[in-house]
Amino acid sequence: MATNKPLEPPSEFIVKVQDINDNPPEFLHGPYYARVPEMSNVGTSVMQVTATDADDPTYGNSARLVYSILQGQPYFSVEPQTGIIRTALPNMDREARQEYDVVIQAKDMGGHMGGLSGTTEVKITLTDVNDNPPKFPQSVYAMSVSEDKVSGEEVGRLKAKDPDLGENGLVSYRFIEGDGMTVFEITTDTDTREGVIKLRKPVDFETKRAYTLRVEASNTHLDPRFIAWGPYKDTATVKVMVEDADEPPAFMATSYSFEVEENARDGTVVGRVHAKDTDVANNPVRYMIPRYTDVEQFFSVGPEDGIIKTTRPLDRETLPWHNISVSATEIGGHHQDTKVRVNIKVKDMNDNAPEFATQNEILVCENVSPGKLIETVSAVDKDEMVHRQYFHFSIAPEAVNNQNFSLKDNRDSTASIYVTRRGFSRMTQDVYFLPIEINDNGIPPMSSTNTLTIRVCSCDSKDTILSCNVEPYILPAGLSTGALIAILACIVILLAIVVLFVALRRQKKEPLIVFEEEDIRENIITYDDEGGGEEDTEAFDIATLQNPDGANGFLPRKDIKPELQYPMRPGGHPVANSVDVDDFIKTRINDADNDPTAPPYDSIQIYGYEGRGSIAGSLSSLESVTTDSDLDYDYLQSWGPRFKKLADLYGTKDSADDNS
Known part of the structure; x- marks a missing residue:
């Protein structure tokens, strides 16, 4: 009878699929790129490559990989179990070969027959190290320079080659010996890596016609691993020939300084300049003073002998120094000229009398006490003040007997002025003039008479000056001079306004009524x-x-x-x-x-x-x-x-x- 029920209870079965070697190894991240320094030791690690296999690694040898190198020998090798690539050849030189293409194979089944395999490419580049010293292409360099070149001008260039890159190839130059080390200098052009030889100071064909220099080129950055190989430098010889040029005359000194007495008569000799033609021809030289350096022509120079003379007396107080130039021109050749600075100092003579340092008025009160010091005067002299020079003061002979003021010489180039009486009055005399004689002790001595102005002023009980103006009448109590002037000014202005008003009224009278002919709004x-x-x-x-x-x-x-x-x-x-x-x-x-x-x-x-x-x-x-x-x-x-x-x-x- 069909009941649709199972005859037996359900059973569970586990089915295991057995792996077979049906997947080859794969490099998932290839191709690879690696860098290693040149000259590395054998066995230096470059990089590690890894392959994967999809087969079951727990069953048999299907996923057991072995690495080998197919291309890149004898320069590199690979470890079979790890895939690490290493250098295999010593002293690999980057300058000889920089890049290498290496092929690595991974094979399963432990590398045995019948296993599957996969490959990948590895591009290896050698990086630079400073393993090469600089080298001059030639041992001797010939250069020339004209004697008319100035300091700083370039003479020539030379270059030491270094195949290294970057800072490993940087080269510096220097002179190590030679007879021109003080005449020439050498620097490095950072862009071209050349040694640039320049003039440190001018050369002279007539004095020295050739120089020999020894130049050294060396690396700036050294690698300690390669110092034992030899020096990181090279040397070369530089010969510099001096070429003749038509040069201007040369003065025997770079500048000249002379002195001359002031007020010396015209034609007085100041000094002499001397120049000569340094060329082999040795042409004669002629001298002259350019007009722009001596506009007023105080001096002249002998065209053949270079003797400088005055053309008129000189005044030190007007111009104590004269700075001129003298030009020397060779006769023949290219008529080149050169100039030299000549500084002429005018020596002082005592030819100016002393005078007051200031010309201010002295103010004294009407009630000043006798014997009071009212001023201390000093003097100045346009002449040059020398050591131990001083001024002596005295009242002029015509005023010695005055009864108002006295003078005391302080013997320090100053003098004190004192009052000798009391009872000054502005109404009687408001200004006094005191002549004072001043003498110096120069050679020859000079003197002058200067007048001191003393004004009498009105003062209060504390000797504070109130007014120094002369008042012809006594002002009312409490009304000052300024107030009185203001009142008078107002009165004058009012009178002028009244006169102007009356004059205008006479010229034109205003009509009192509006004419009938006028059309206006209010009438x-x-x-x-x-x-x-x-x-x-x-x-x-x-x-x-x-x-x-x-x-x-x-x-x-x-x-x-x-x-x-x-x-x-x-x-x-x-x-x-x-x-x-x-x-x-x-x-x-x-x-x-x-x-x-x-x-x-x-x-x-x-x-x-x-x-x-x-x-x-x-x-x-x-x-x-x-x-x-x-x-x-x-x-x-x-x-x-x-x-x-x-x-x-x-x-x-x-x-x-x-x-x-």
Whole structure:
């Protein structure tokens, strides 16, 4: 009967797959690159290569690898079990061969027959070491230099070759012997590695025509491993020939220094310069002083003998030193010349008299006490001060008997001035002059008379100077001279302003009223004739207030010049010869209200008439509204009634005043 149940319980089976050698060894990181120093010992490790095998290393020899070298022998070898590559040949020289291509093989099955294999390439480079000394290509070098070359100029170059690289190939040069070691110098050109020979000082064909030098070239950086092989240097001989050149004359000294007495007569000999032609031809030489070195031509030089002389007397105080040049030119050849510096010192003579060191005034107080020291004077002399030279002071003979001051010579080139009396007064004499004679002890001795100025001043009780000006009158107490001068200056300025104002008023008088022809915005009409008072009605006639044109029925505007004049409208009320001010104002307002030609300008009219028994005798200015540009020509319609109310107000006031 089918029940779908297993007849037996489930069983577990483990199946193990047995490996076979079906995978070759592989170098996963190839190709390889390695470096090793040249001249390395045999067996020096270069690098290690490693291969992998996918077969099971625990079963048989399928993954057991053995390394061998297929290419690169006899220079390198490889360890079979580790894959370490080592040098196999001694003294491998980079300069002979720098790079090597090595092929390494890895074989499984322990290297036995039937095993699989894989290969990789290894590029090995030899690095440089300092194993080569510098070498000169030749043992003798010939060079030449002209005698007209100056110090620092190049004579020639030489180079020692070194096949090493970088700092291992650096070479330095030096002179080790020869007769020109003080004449020439050698340096190294870092770019070309050449030895550059230069002049240290000029050469002379006529003195020495050839030099021999021994040059050594050596490495800068040494490798201790190779010192035993021999010296890291090489030597060569350099012969330098001097070439003749047409040179300018040469002075026997690099510069000359002479002295000459000041004030010496013209033609006095100062000194001599000497030059000669150093060439083999030995041409004659001629001398001259360039004009630019002796602009004023104080000196001359003999063209053939080189003797320098003065052309005029010299003054040490004006110019104590003269620095000139003398030029020497050879006759024949290329006419070359050379110059030499000549310094001429002018020796001092005592030809200047001493004088005061300063020329300041001495200030003394009016109440100075007798015997007081007021000043210590000193002197100067334009001549050169020599050892033990001093000045002697004394009062000049014409002032020896003065009763005011005395002098004491301090014997140290100074003198003290003392007061010999009391009671000085500025009103009597404010300045005193004291002549003093000063003598020096030079050869010959010189003297001069100098005047000392002494001014009398006003002082306080502590001898503090207040004023040294002469005052012709006594100032009020508490008012100083400065204050008085300020007051006088103000008065003068005020008087000048008044005079100027009066002069301008006479030239042009200002008009008091505006002419009718002028078109202005505010027009003021003034009547200056006033009566005899409020109660005096007989002294004033109201007719003066009437415009003559008003009687004819037309009253023109005073603020414009109308183009057309219209007659007064019918029904207008002429102004009667009455003293009723109220009726007069109403009439004027009515005329203004009904005048079609009047612009809306403000018009101020002042009436100087004062009515009978009224204290309000004038109509003041009305309120003014100023407009800049846009004019309202409905002015009369808007402001006419207001003028009427104003008139009524004034009329009421007049009535009230009258009742009072």
